[in-house]
Amino acid sequence: MSDEKLILVTNDDGYDSKGIRALAEVAVNYGRVVVLAPSKQQSAKGHSITLGKPLRLKKVNDFDDIGVEAAYSCSGLPVDCVKIAVGHILDRQPDLCLSGINHGSNSATNIVYSGTMAAATEAALSDIYSIGFSLMNFDPDCNMEEAKKTVDWVLQRVIKEKDQKAKLLNVNIPDISFDKIRGVKVCRQGNAKWKEAFVERVDPFGHKYYWLTGFFEHKGGHEESDIHALQQGYVSIVPAVIDRTHYDDLNTLRNNWTGLS
Amino acid sequence: MSDEKLILVTNDDGYDSKGIRALAEVAVNYGRVVVLAPSKQQSAKGHSITLGKPLRLKKVNDFDDIGVEAAYSCSGLPVDCVKIAVGHILDRQPDLCLSGINHGSNSATNIVYSGTMAAATEAALSDIYSIGFSLMNFDPDCNMEEAKKTVDWVLQRVIKEKDQKAKLLNVNIPDISFDKIRGVKVCRQGNAKWKEAFVERVDPFGHKYYWLTGFFEHKGGHEESDIHALQQGYVSIVPAVIDRTHYDDLNTLRNNWTGLS
Numbered sequence: 001m002s003d004e005k006l007i008l009v010t011n012d013d014g015y016d017s018k019g020i021r022a023l024a025e026v027a028v029n030y031g032r033v034v035v036l037a038p039s040k041q042q043s044a045k046g047h048s049i050t051l052g053k054p055l056r057l058k059k060v061n062d063f064d065d066i067g068v069e070a071a072y073s074c075s076g077l078p079v080d081c082v083k084i085a086v087g088h089i090l091d092r093q094p095d096l097c098l099s100g101i102n103h104g105s106n107s108a109t110n111i112v113y114s115g116t117m118a119a120a121t122e123a124a125l126s127d128i129y130s131i132g133f134s135l136m137n138f139d140p141d142c143n144m145e146e147a148k149k150t151v152d153w154v155l156q157r158v159i160k161e162k163d164q165k166a167k168l169l170n171v172n173i174p175d176i177s178f179d180k181i182r183g184v185k186v187c188r189q190g191n192a193k194w195k196e197a198f199v200e201r202v203d204p205f206g207h208k209y210y211w212l213t214g215f216f217e218h219k220g221g222h223e224e225s226d227i228h229a230l231q232q233g234y235v236s237i238v239p240a241v242i243d244r245t246h247y248d249d250l251n252t253l254r255n256n257w258t259g260l261s
Numbered sequence: 262m263s264d265e266k267l268i269l270v271t272n273d274d275g276y277d278s279k280g281i282r283a284l285a286e287v288a289v290n291y292g293r294v295v296v297l298a299p300s301k302q303q304s305a306k307g308h309s310i311t312l313g314k315p316l317r318l319k320k321v322n323d324f325d326d327i328g329v330e331a332a333y334s335c336s337g338l339p340v341d342c343v344k345i346a347v348g349h350i351l352d353r354q355p356d357l358c359l360s361g362i363n364h365g366s367n368s369a370t371n372i373v374y375s376g377t378m379a380a381a382t383e384a385a386l387s388d389i390y391s392i393g394f395s396l397m398n399f400d401p402d403c404n405m406e407e408a409k410k411t412v413d414w415v416l417q418r419v420i421k422e423k424d425q426k427a428k429l430l431n432v433n434i435p436d437i438s439f440d441k442i443r444g445v446k447v448c449r450q451g452n453a454k455w456k457e458a459f460v461e462r463v464d465p466f467g468h469k470y471y472w473l474t475g476f477f478e479h480k481g482g483h484e485e486s487d488i489h490a491l492q493q494g495y496v497s498i499v500p501a502v503i504d505r506t507h508y509d510d511l512n513t514l515r516n517n518w519t520g521l522s
Contacts, residue, residue, distance in 0.1 A: 048306045054471055122373075157520075210318065239514060242370070
């Protein structure tokens with residue numbers, strides 16, 4: 001990282017959410033901050049991008065009072081925001097990309113659906129140190145003051161990590177006061193999934209339609225998982241990969257399949 | 262896998278694409294096949310899901326002539342298709358989920374954007390053996406006959422893999438005749454990214470808008486990468502992870518950060 005940090009702040013809940021404002025409020029203590037975030041709620045959009053239609057950007061002044069250098073809302077998705085920030089708006093490659101603070105957990109396998117983590121992942125693909133922050137509270141009006149202290153705790157350590165390669169971190173924060181948090185744990189991704197239940201209804205014209213509902217099912221038990229840490233009242237940090245190769249399966253296939261080159 | 266296989270076939274190009282028909286034509290030789298795929302093109306939608314609005318399903322007869330048991334188009338995204346198939350439509354957990362044949366490559370880091378691979382990943386989250394197939398030809402009218410032979414080659418081996426745990430495979434197929442293919446290689450994910458260039462325009466009302474364009478930049482060189490294999494005329498198979506924990510970074514953070522629990 002260079003000495004004067006350039007920090008891109010984005011999210012998936014939209015530029016006007018409480019979470020991104022809280023994140024920017026902490027980030028300004030660590031460098032020049034540019035906010036570029038979706039113009040509206042874009043949760044669960046995963047690593048979706050906008051193809052075949054143009055993006056619109058709008059300068060917004062919502063962050064002027066906290067010392068953010070520039071802020072934009074974008075008509076696109078979280079990943080679009082990172083692409084246009086890094087590829088067109090910022091004057092140089094940022095040192096950090098911070099995404100969040102998401103309103104709701106992104107622990108365990110939720111990383112695959114999360115727009116928050118998709119934005120962070122997109123920046124990491126450009127070798128930018130990237131961190132997604134999520135608070136375990138889905139209420140858009142929830143209090144973010146305590147979560148800011150965890151963000152600050154993490155950024156203090158990241159800023160000191162000179163000469164190390166960029167990482168991609170998934171940080172989840174229990175919705176309790178900072179002094180009640182038992183600590184910060186570096187974890188592995190928990191093994192859980194959404195167990196779907198579709199509610200089938202019939203419209204006034206006799207046609208069926210389906211509502212996706214479901215609950216988050218913990219598949220059980222690794223003591224080192226983020227789910228376990230969060231349940232115990234710790235902040236969880238899962239370092240995530242860009243290279244999704246499954247090296248064990250790679251070896252299994254090479255050993256067991258016939259006719260490979 | 263059970264003896265009578267149940268195979269879910271889906272994609273991101275839509276139920277009426279040539280690629281999914283080709284895939285179903287091969288799949289019917291290996292078990293009962295149900296097709297459930299988006300009603301329209303849903304490329305680059307990553308692991309996006311439909312929240313807050315209902316899904317519609319429509320029975321279609323496009324696959325009746327090739328022996329598919331049932332086929333549906335779905336108003337939602339590729340991941341929605343897998344969720345509603347597994348969670349509501351199929352009479353039991355399928356033995357295999359096949360996604361594609363995608364019109365265009367999903368090699369290297371394209372896995373993060375790909376709807377084809379998102380659908381396969383969603384099924385893998387439910388412990389279903391899942392394979393995404395992609396042909397390196399973006400033309401919706403391209404010939405899929407040769408690619409079918411690679412699909413068949415892979416399925417022959419997967420079907421024989423009794424008593425092994427489910428895997429998630431990303432298969433990319435060069436757009437050449439099967440007898441010209443030099444072989445099949447099990448690879449690691451190539452290190453590449455889309456290098457963005459945004460075209461800035463001004464609308465008739467004086468407002469700027471931006472088109473995302475770009476080119477795929479190979480960051481260089483691993484001999485074992487899928488990019489390298491494809492360039493050499495091989496079919497590439499990358500086994501992919503569900504657990505995205507970066508274990509090296511996990512250890513680095515635990516060793517270097519202060520104040521961890």
